[in-house]
Amino acid sequence: MENKLLDSTGWKILVALQENGRLAYADLAKMVNLTPPAVAERVRKLEEAGLITGYHAAVNSEPLGGAMTVLIQVHMATEREKLFRHAVVDMPEVLECYNVTGDVSFILRAAVSSTSHLNDLLTRLMRFGQTSTQLVLGMPVPRRTIRDNWQEWKSE
Secondary structure, eight states: OHHHHTSHHHHHHHHHHHHOTTOOHHHHHHHHTSOHHHHHHHHHHHHHTTSOOOOOOOOOSGGGTOOEEEEEEEEOOGGGHHHHHHHHHTOTTEEEEEEOSSSOSEEEEEEESSHHHHHHHHHHHHTTSEEEEEEOOOOSSOOOOOOTTGGGOOOO
């Protein structure tokens, strides 16, 4: 199913929507040489197949009072993971949570307004295990578009 959806037109649609999720079907149709109804159908199929999982606005948390972005590594015993997964969903500061391999169990990206706010968040997380925190100073690669050659990307 995915191979049929990810022909060259499907990839053009995916790339265009990653770069601008607010594109009108009429504009997208012009870009890929289809009619707006045909593009709408292609997008619907990409969504149903789970290839497009949502549309988001990129928000700068600093003007909203989230002055610091932090990465928090949490190492815990396996039996604590289920409780952690349920608790972290209800922590509004947590923007992303990754279950990872290696020495830690999870890596979180969070936005906090102050060091006391960070301390409060860490206190809530430490009941699950050990934490290690890094303050984000910048993002040299804030977001990257997945393209049809993504499997060929190589680290140099």
